Amino acid sequence: MGPEAMASFQTATTAAEARSAELRLVARLREGDEEAMTAIIGRHRRRIIRVAANALRDSHEAEDVAQDAFIKAFREIHRLRDDRAFASYLYKICVRLCMDRLRSRRPEPGIVDGAEPSGGPGVETRVVVERLLEQLTPCLRLTLVLREMEQMSYEEVASAMNVPVGTVRSRLHAARERFRALWVEATKES
Amino acid sequence: MILNDPCHKCRRLRQKRAISSLSAFEEAWLQEHWLACPECAADEAADLQVRAVLRASASNIDASHDFDEKLLRRVRLDRGARTLAYWSPAFVGAALAGIAALALIQVLAFRPDPKPAVLEGREARRVELPVIPDSGFTIHR
Numbered sequence: 001m002g003p004e005a006m007a008s009f010q011t012a013t014t015a016a017e018a019r020s021a022e023l024r025l026v027a028r029l030r031e032g033d034e035e036a037m038t039a040i041i042g043r044h045r046r047r048i049i050r051v052a053a054n055a056l057r058d059s060h061e062a063e064d065v066a067q068d069a070f071i072k073a074f075r076e077i078h079r080l081r082d083d084r085a086f087a088s089y090l091y092k093i094c095v096r097l098c099m100d101r102l103r104s105r106r107p108e109p110g111i112v113d114g115a116e117p118s119g120g121p122g123v124e125t126r127v128v129v130e131r132l133l134e135q136l137t138p139c140l141r142l143t144l145v146l147r148e149m150e151q152m153s154y155e156e157v158a159s160a161m162n163v164p165v166g167t168v169r170s171r172l173h174a175a176r177e178r179f180r181a182l183w184v185e186a187t188k189e190s
Numbered sequence: 191m192i193l194n195d196p197c198h199k200c201r202r203l204r205q206k207r208a209i210s211s212l213s214a215f216e217e218a219w220l221q222e223h224w225l226a227c228p229e230c231a232a233d234e235a236a237d238l239q240v241r242a243v244l245r246a247s248a249s250n251i252d253a254s255h256d257f258d259e260k261l262l263r264r265v266r267l268d269r270g271a272r273t274l275a276y277w278s279p280a281f282v283g284a285a286l287a288g289i290a291a292l293a294l295i296q297v298l299a300f301r302p303d304p305k306p307a308v309l310e311g312r313e314a315r316r317v318e319l320p321v322i323p324d325s326g327f328t329i330h331r
């Protein structure tokens with residue numbers, strides 16, 4: 001076995017081990033095991049907060065939503081039919097909660113969150129992106145965020161938003177077009 | 191004619207690519223068109239640039255230091271509240287049953303004697319009231 005084949009074999013083995021560890025944790029979670037809860041929080045915490053932060057563009061609100069998502073997922077674990085789908089079940093709950101928050105928000109200029117790290121594009125670009133995202137409908141905004149920022153596949157976005165893949169593709173197309181028009185307008189102004 | 195316009199075909203294929211997928215032949219046609227047409231190439235580049243801006247603007251925050259602690263506290267509270275909500279109808283039912291049982295015991299223990307009281311040799315009598323002497327006052331109504 002060559003070094004590349006060895007590396008890919010090791011990656012596959014690690015992924016398989018991680019999946020079976022998650023299955024064991026979910027089984028214990030069903031029994032109400034608090035240690036399993038802590039381990040599950042540790043596994044998904046970062047990504048759930050990031051999804052919420054990208055959707056809501058507010059780190060405090062993102063933490064609130066992430067906590068609500070975990071609590072709801074634990075409370076309604078009996079609704080999960082297949083333990084292997086725990087992650088997508090959790091993201092679905094998180095996306096639904098983000099959607100509710102976005103819908104309840106009054107349209108206003110983007111929230112500028114000073115707690116964002118300053119790596120990557122300049123703060124000004126981030127602020128512009130936030131302001132433009134605020135101008136998209138919650139559905140278009142979440143689709144764009146999950147696909148472009150979270151780099152989810154079409155299938156993952158469809159599962160998280162509980163819509164068919166075709167709907168994701170058409171929403172994404174509309175969201176990109178709208179965002180691009182807004183971006184062109186905003187960058188022309190400056 | 192618009193149908194023969196390669197730039198129109200380019201836009202149509204890009205739209206098709208967005209909502210479904212392109213064949214290898216269509217992909218190759220696009221690549222070739224972009225080499226020959228600076229306007230369409232610039233349009234595609236602008237699309238890619240906007241997507242790159244979005245990707246680069248993605249938040250990368252991590253949880254605050256007490257996230258897990260706060261969450262576990264909330265999970266415990268939630269479980270406690272649900273346990274209480276689950277058992278409270280039973281508690282209320284048990285309490286009501288207890289009160290009803292006590293009331294029944296009270297009624298049975300202090301029930302009046304069912305035999306009627308015999309008032310031997312006692313009957314209502316007319317009693318002569320003492321006559322109060324006239325005080326001299328008259329009450330006018």
Ligand SMILES: [Zn+2]
Pocket residue numbers: 196197198200223227229230231
């Ligand atoms: Zn062209």
